[in-house]
Amino acid sequence: MEVDKEVRLLLRFYNDLPQKATDLEQKFKDFGKIKNENYFVKTSKNHAWLHIIGPKKRYYSPHLHLEFESTSENETHIRGLYGPDQMLWTFFMFLHFMIAGVFLVFCGILYSNYILKNSLTLDFIVLGLMVFCWFLLYFIARQIRHNGNDQMKELEKLYQDIIAS
Structure with missing residues (x-):
C-alpha cells in the first residue's frame, strides 16, 4: 500500500477470503487471549481492532479496525481501516x-x-x-501518517499472520 500518494488520511482496504466469518473471528479472539507485549487485539461481534502497545507505541502509532461480513456460506468480505490513536x-x-x-x-x-x-x-x-x-x-x-507507515505495515503483517494461522 503506497500511503504517500493517497489524499485521504484514513487508509482503507478490502479483502475477500474463502473462510467463514465465524472462523476468522475466532482466530482473532484466540490471538487476543495470547499475551503479547507488542500488540493488543480486541474483538466484538464481527469487528476486530489491532493496536500497537508497549515500548513500540508512539503518538503516531496507528491501529487497524477490521469488519467481517459474510458474503456466502464459506466466503467473508473484510473491510480494513487504518486510523490514528484515539487521543x-x-x-x-x-x-x-x-x-x-x-x-x-x-x-x-x-x-x-x-x-x-x-x-x-x-x-x-x-x-x-x-x-x-x-x-x-x-x-x-x-506527516503523522507517514511516520506511522512502518507500523501500518507491521499491523498488516500481523493481520496476515492471524488469518494464515
Missing part, C-alpha cells in the same frame, strides 16, 4: 472544530462590518489564517 484523533477534531468556530464567527463579523462599512482588513486576515491553519492541520496529519 490524537480527538485532539485533531477539537482543533478542527475550534478553527471552524472561529472561521464562522469571523464570517459573521465580516458581514456585519461590510454592512456597517467598517474596515474589513482584520476580518480577512483572521479568515485567511483559519484557512491556512486547516491546510497546516492536513499536512501535519499527513
Whole structure:
C-alpha cells in the first residue's frame, strides 16, 4: 500500500477470503487471549481492532479496525481501516472544530462590518489564517501518517499472520 500518494488520511482496504466469518473471528479472539507485549487485539461481534502497545507505541502509532461480513456460506468480505490513536484523533477534531468556530464567527463579523462599512482588513486576515491553519492541520496529519507507515505495515503483517494461522 503506497500511503504517500493517497489524499485521504484514513487508509482503507478490502479483502475477500474463502473462510467463514465465524472462523476468522475466532482466530482473532484466540490471538487476543495470547499475551503479547507488542500488540493488543480486541474483538466484538464481527469487528476486530489491532493496536500497537508497549515500548513500540508512539503518538503516531496507528491501529487497524477490521469488519467481517459474510458474503456466502464459506466466503467473508473484510473491510480494513487504518486510523490514528484515539487521543490524537480527538485532539485533531477539537482543533478542527475550534478553527471552524472561529472561521464562522469571523464570517459573521465580516458581514456585519461590510454592512456597517467598517474596515474589513482584520476580518480577512483572521479568515485567511483559519484557512491556512486547516491546510497546516492536513499536512501535519499527513506527516503523522507517514511516520506511522512502518507500523501500518507491521499491523498488516500481523493481520496476515492471524488469518494464515
